Amino acid sequence: MEKVKIAILGFGNVGTGVWKILLENKKEIMKRSNYDIEVAKILVKDINKKRDIVVPSEMLTDNIDDIINDESIKIVVELIGGRSEAKEYMIRAMKAKKHIVTANKLVIANWSKELFKIAKEENVLFYYEASVAGGIPIIREINESLTANRIQQITGIINGTTNYILSKMTIDGSSFDDALKEAQEKGYAEADPTSDVDGYDAVYKLAIMASLSFGTEVDHACIYREGIRNISDIDIEYAKQFGYTIKLLAIAKEENNKLELRVHPTLIPSNHPMANVNDAFNAILIKGNAVGELMLYGKGAGDLPTGSAVVGDIISILRNNVSPSDVKTTNDKADFKEVKKSEDNESEFYIRLDFKDKAGVLGDTAKIFGKNNVSVVSITQDVTHQDHATLAFITHKSSEKNIKNSLDKIIELESVNKVEIIIRIESFN
Amino acid sequence: MEKVKIAILGFGNVGTGVWKILLENKKEIMKRSNYDIEVAKILVKDINKKRDIVVPSEMLTDNIDDIINDESIKIVVELIGGRSEAKEYMIRAMKAKKHIVTANKLVIANWSKELFKIAKEENVLFYYEASVAGGIPIIREINESLTANRIQQITGIINGTTNYILSKMTIDGSSFDDALKEAQEKGYAEADPTSDVDGYDAVYKLAIMASLSFGTEVDHACIYREGIRNISDIDIEYAKQFGYTIKLLAIAKEENNKLELRVHPTLIPSNHPMANVNDAFNAILIKGNAVGELMLYGKGAGDLPTGSAVVGDIISILRNNVSPSDVKTTNDKADFKEVKKSEDNESEFYIRLDFKDKAGVLGDTAKIFGKNNVSVVSITQDVTHQDHATLAFITHKSSEKNIKNSLDKIIELESVNKVEIIIRIESFN
Numbered sequence: 001m002e003k004v005k006i007a008i009l010g011f012g013n014v015g016t017g018v019w020k021i022l023l024e025n026k027k028e029i030m031k032r033s034n035y036d037i038e039v040a041k042i043l044v045k046d047i048n049k050k051r052d053i054v055v056p057s058e059m060l061t062d063n064i065d066d067i068i069n070d071e072s073i074k075i076v077v078e079l080i081g082g083r084s085e086a087k088e089y090m091i092r093a094m095k096a097k098k099h100i101v102t103a104n105k106l107v108i109a110n111w112s113k114e115l116f117k118i119a120k121e122e123n124v125l126f127y128y129e130a131s132v133a134g135g136i137p138i139i140r141e142i143n144e145s146l147t148a149n150r151i152q153q154i155t156g157i158i159n160g161t162t163n164y165i166l167s168k169m170t171i172d173g174s175s176f177d178d179a180l181k182e183a184q185e186k187g188y189a190e191a192d193p194t195s196d197v198d199g200y201d202a203v204y205k206l207a208i209m210a211s212l213s214f215g216t217e218v219d220h221a222c223i224y225r226e227g228i229r230n231i232s233d234i235d236i237e238y239a240k241q242f243g244y245t246i247k248l249l250a251i252a253k254e255e256n257n258k259l260e261l262r263v264h265p266t267l268i269p270s271n272h273p274m275a276n277v278n279d280a281f282n283a284i285l286i287k288g289n290a291v292g293e294l295m296l297y298g299k300g301a302g303d304l305p306t307g308s309a310v311v312g313d314i315i316s317i318l319r320n321n322v323s324p325s326d327v328k329t330t331n332d333k334a335d336f337k338e339v340k341k342s343e344d345n346e347s348e349f350y351i352r353l354d355f356k357d358k359a360g361v362l363g364d365t366a367k368i369f370g371k372n373n374v375s376v377v378s379i380t381q382d383v384t385h386q387d388h389a390t391l392a393f394i395t396h397k398s399s400e401k402n403i404k405n406s407l408d409k410i411i412e413l414e415s416v417n418k419v420e421i422i423i424r425i426e427s428f429n
Numbered sequence: 430m431e432k433v434k435i436a437i438l439g440f441g442n443v444g445t446g447v448w449k450i451l452l453e454n455k456k457e458i459m460k461r462s463n464y465d466i467e468v469a470k471i472l473v474k475d476i477n478k479k480r481d482i483v484v485p486s487e488m489l490t491d492n493i494d495d496i497i498n499d500e501s502i503k504i505v506v507e508l509i510g511g512r513s514e515a516k517e518y519m520i521r522a523m524k525a526k527k528h529i530v531t532a533n534k535l536v537i538a539n540w541s542k543e544l545f546k547i548a549k550e551e552n553v554l555f556y557y558e559a560s561v562a563g564g565i566p567i568i569r570e571i572n573e574s575l576t577a578n579r580i581q582q583i584t585g586i587i588n589g590t591t592n593y594i595l596s597k598m599t600i601d602g603s604s605f606d607d608a609l610k611e612a613q614e615k616g617y618a619e620a621d622p623t624s625d626v627d628g629y630d631a632v633y634k635l636a637i638m639a640s641l642s643f644g645t646e647v648d649h650a651c652i653y654r655e656g657i658r659n660i661s662d663i664d665i666e667y668a669k670q671f672g673y674t675i676k677l678l679a680i681a682k683e684e685n686n687k688l689e690l691r692v693h694p695t696l697i698p699s700n701h702p703m704a705n706v707n708d709a710f711n712a713i714l715i716k717g718n719a720v721g722e723l724m725l726y727g728k729g730a731g732d733l734p735t736g737s738a739v740v741g742d743i744i745s746i747l748r749n750n751v752s753p754s755d756v757k758t759t760n761d762k763a764d765f766k767e768v769k770k771s772e773d774n775e776s777e778f779y780i781r782l783d784f785k786d787k788a789g790v791l792g793d794t795a796k797i798f799g800k801n802n803v804s805v806v807s808i809t810q811d812v813t814h815q816d817h818a819t820l821a822f823i824t825h826k827s828s829e830k831n832i833k834n835s836l837d838k839i840i841e842l843e844s845v846n847k848v849e850i851i852i853r854i855e856s857f858n
Contacts, residue, residue: 021577021719031644032576129574135720137574144573145558145566147461148740150454215460273712273726276702283702290450290737291564291727297702298723308719311577 001030004318005040007067007098009089010079011060014103014130014310015042016053017303018077021311029311033318041067043080043089064089068096075317077310078102087111094122101313103130103306109204109220112211125320127313132205133158133282135305136298137312141286142212149288151213153253155426158205160280160300161189161196162228162248166265167278169236170245176231188280188301198227199263202250209284210252210261216337218261224342226264230421235352238380238392239267239423242350245275249426259339267350267425273297274428285428293428343401348377348425351407352392353416360415361391365406368413372406374398390420430459433747434469436496436527438518439508440489443532443559444471445482446736447506458740462747470496472509472518493518497525504746506739507531516540523551530742532559532735538633538649541640554749556742561634562587562711564734565727566741570715571641578717580642582682584855587634589709589729590618590625591657591677595694596707598665599674605660617709617730627656628692631679638713639681639690645766647690653771655693659850664781667809667821668696668852671779674704678855688768696779696854702726703857714857722857772830777806777854780836781821782845789844790820794835797842801835803827819849 008015022029022037030036039059047060067073068089076093078100080086087107090100100119102108107115108131119126129139133156142151157163161183168179180197183189195201207220228248239246244267253260268275273295277283282300287293299305355361362379369376380392395403407419437444451458451466459465468488476489496502497518505522507529509515516536519529529548531537536544537560548555558568562585571580586592590612597608609626612618624630636649657677668675673696682689697704702724706712711729716722728734784790791808798805809821824832836848 017719025577025579025718028579028644029577135723137570140569140574141566144745145569145741146737147744148450148454148458148737150457215457271705273702273705276700276705288737289454290446290733290740292731292734294564294566294725294727296723296725299721302721304719305721308575308577308717311719312574315576316573 001034001036003038004035004075005038005073006075006077006314007041007043007070007073008039008077008079009043009064009067009086010081011042011044011051012079013303014306015079017307018079018310019053019055021304021307029315033315035318037314037318040073041070043067064092068092073098075099075101075314077314078104079310080104081106083107083110087115090115091118094118094124094126097122097124099125099317101127101310101317103128103310105131105201105204105208109207112208113217125317127316129313130306130309132208133284134298134300134302135308136282136284136296136300137309138209138284138296139212141296142209146286146288146291146294149290151254151286151288153251153287154209154213154284155274155428156202156206156209156250156282156284157247157274157277158250158282158284158300159196159199159202159248160282161193162202163277163282164188164280165197166228166231166246166248169231169233171278173233175233176229197229199225199248202248202263206250206252206261206263210259213252213286214254214259214337216259216335218259222261222339224262224264224345228265231265231423232421234390235350235421235423238352239350240270241380242267242378242394243270244268244350244425245270246423247274247277251426254337257337259337260345261339262342262345265423267423269427272428343404344399346397346399348397348427349395349403350392350423350425351395351403352390352420353410354390354418354420355416356389357415358389358391361413364413364415365393365410368406368409369395372402374402374406394425430463430465432467433464433504434467434502435504435506435743436470436472436499436502437468437506437508438472438493438496438515439510440471440473440480441508442732443735443739444508446732447508447739448482448484450733450736450740458744462744464747466743466747469502470499472496493521497521502527504528504530504743506743507533508739509533510535512536512539516544519544520547523547523553523555526551526553528554528746530556530739530746532557532739534560534630534633534637538636541637542646554746556745558742559735559738561637562713563727563729563731564737565711565713565725565729566738567638567713567725568641570725571638575715575717575720575723578719580683580715580717582680582716583638583642583713584703584857585631585635585638585679585711585713586676586703586706587679587711587713587729588625588628588631588677589711590622591631592706592711593617593709594626595657595660595675595677598660598662600707602662604662605658626658628654628677631677631692635679635681635690635692639688642681642715643683643688643766645688645764647688651690651768653691653693653774657694660694660852661850663819664779664850664852667781668779669699670809671696671807671823672699673697673779673854674699675852676703676706680855683766686766688766689774690768691771691774694852696852698856701857772833773828775826775828777826777856778824778832779821779852779854780824780832781819781849782839783819783847783849784845785818786844787818787820790842793842793844794822794839797835797838798824801831803831803835823854
């Protein structure tokens with residue numbers, strides 16, 4: 001069987017996962033790719049660092065030139081993460097006629113157009129399945145399985161850290177702070193959890209999925225973003241009473257050639273399959289005009305799940321399933337699609353108030369909602385919690401603008417202390 | 430843009446779905462396939478039949494020769510269903526150098542080896558995504574996305590009719606008979622529901638998935654099969670009490686090069702995502718040694734969902750993503766893998782008895798289970814139902830043989846009237 005040499009850039013969590021899979025599943029991978037894959041070089045920062053996985057020392061290098069200049073290396077697997085170096089190395093590798101596999105969502109979300117253009121010019125393949133949702137093959141799903149569809153909506157639980165935290169809060173009744181601490185102890189959250197907890201990670205992934213699904217460039221800066229720091233155990237409890245579960249959703253819709261793009265905590269019906277997506281699992285629901293609803297559920301991170309996507313991409317390159325022209329189809333011929341202003345977005349809403357006077361608050365808010373065309377579906381029993389009396393509403397579908405206008409008035413009411421939180425609802429209708 | 434001519438064999442539910450998608454999504458399909466697809470001929474039984482969808486009359490033919498002999502037709506889409514004619518037409522089309530797309534599970538489950546061999550000889554492509562689970566792209570998932578994995582288990586809700594019936598029984602408390610009647614009225618079940626209700630349909634689909642997943646030929650006659658006719662509302666209720674939901678599962682496992690293949694009603698934990706797969710939806714959970722658990726959820730039948738898979742296959746052929754050699758990889762180089770005898774299979778069990786005397790039954794059964802190495806996890810409260818007293822047990826993992834030996838003794842007990850039902854449990858551990 002013919003040998004093929006590859007190089008791995010970065011030997012952290014995912015890099016070692018790839019190494020393990022290539023070793024453990026060697027027989028299957030040879031059969032499926034028709035090649036004997038040999039890792040020729042691994043780029044690391046410190047070649048003398050003690051590692052759990054022992055690799056032949058001549059395989060390690062701290063000099064990218066050893067890889068770029070080695071003509072026998074046909075595929076470069078970029079698992080460094082981050083921005084500038086990773087991008088530079090991939091470009092240099094392509095110019096040296098090497099195919100690329102990457103797990104780097106930051107680079108794809110920021111520079112896919114530039115990178116795909118170079119791949120086309122150099123006639124090399126560029127795969128990035130692992131950049132979104134780890135082991136879930138969502139990129140291939142959009143690019144190859146659902147080609148008969150006009151995709152109408154993508155809804156994802158695509159950040160494992162926040163899903164772990166929200167699951168802990170929902171199932172065990174933990175507070176946000178305790179759940180975050182536990183996530184950090186288990187290695188699901190970084191010491192600085194901003195990227196996950198405040199929704200940035202989900203925004204990058206949504207940008208990649210939306211770009212492919214709707215055949216347009218998507219600037220991640222245009223995506224509405226809200227994290228989960230403000231979600232309290234009271235909201236989790238109220239949501240339950242209303243029949244909902246709170247998840248951080250990434251939502252992309254296309255309607256009339258306009259895009260709606262947002263990442264925020266969301267109430268979803270507790271009997272929907274996505275409500276049972278717990279812990280560090282991810283799920284992505286795609287609505288296509290032919291297939292209807294299609295959901296993928298799996299591990300969105302971790303050495304082996306992410307490694308599964310990376311090695312799958314290596315095998316795809318070896319099979320040469322996708323010709324270079326396909327990789328760029330959705331981007332080269334991208335239509336321009338406008339992103340809706342977030343105030344024009346519509347959804348149902350959950351609104352929780354801290355109030356002084358119940359009779360007053362019910363009458364006063366009813367008037368204000370009515371004037372702003374917001375109709376209320378249900379109201380919770382009030383709960384006294386730490387000396388505050390709190391109350392939650394569920395509204396029918398309303399525009400963000402009407403909700404905002406209502407709340408601007410409600411906050412001024414004598415009977416109301418504070419608008420504690422507003423959370424959007426997704427009913428999947 | 431270059432034109433390509435295709436022919437559709439059969440213009441029923443799926444055939445008209447394909448027609449609608451090719452029309453409705455023409456722009457997207459041209460962009461993604463780089464071809465302008467023209468339906469040149471449609472094979473029907475009666476060209477004069479009144480149809481909801483009007484097609485130019487010169488497009489219809491009742492003579493397969495009009496299609497086989499037309500050299501301008503490059504792809505034949507077989508949607509007749511059934512066995513002999515469909516198989517014959519596909520073989521003739523391949524010999525006339527036409528690529529094949531089919532939705533025919535019967536033909537694939539019975540003659541894939543023969544058909545793939547001919548495809549290879551004739552150097553044509555043969556796609557069958559729609560043969561399993563309608564709109565869910567499970568074939569591509571196994572063949573192309575999970576190539577880095579050794580697949581360890583596939584667990585599917587792959588029959589919409591039985592899932593509709595069980596959902597009705599679970600959510601609305603319907604009886605089996607009423608739920609079946611409703612399924613028939615809604616067009617989810619045939620007048621003769623045997624193929625669905627008794628598990629044959631799921632068996633064929635499981636055979637196809639297992640063959641691809643484990644790289645071996647699978648004779649569908651070797652698959653253990655049990656339908657849902659014996660499931661009563663009492664079992665649904667007991668299952669709920671124990672924290673389970675009843676689903677018809679198709680299960681394929683590989684362990685130590687031996688296969689375990691079975692289709693039967695199953696108790697699954699109510700908090701598992703598969704428990705929320707309701708109505709006519711399908712779901713397939715794949716366990717791979719790298720990716721971990723991956724689940725796909727979507728519509729397993731219907732004109733547009735199944736059409737989505739068929740048109741996706743047509744586009745794949747036009748892109749020529751998969752070379753003919755790939756299509757046959759898993760079958761040509763198939764390892765032989767033995768199918769375990771079902772008595773050697775292990776699982777937890779739910780067992781319901783109709784008894785005369787409670788104190789007696791508890792003591793007597795405990796002794797018998799103990800002797801046969803079956804340990805009981807929990808026992809329901811007894812319920813008197815229509816003059817019978819009934820009681821259910823949940824066991825730890827046991828072999829089918831030990832359960833059978835226990836029940837052979839239990840049925841002889843003075844204190845027991847009848848063993849009402851035995852249902853396997855799948856805990857996804």
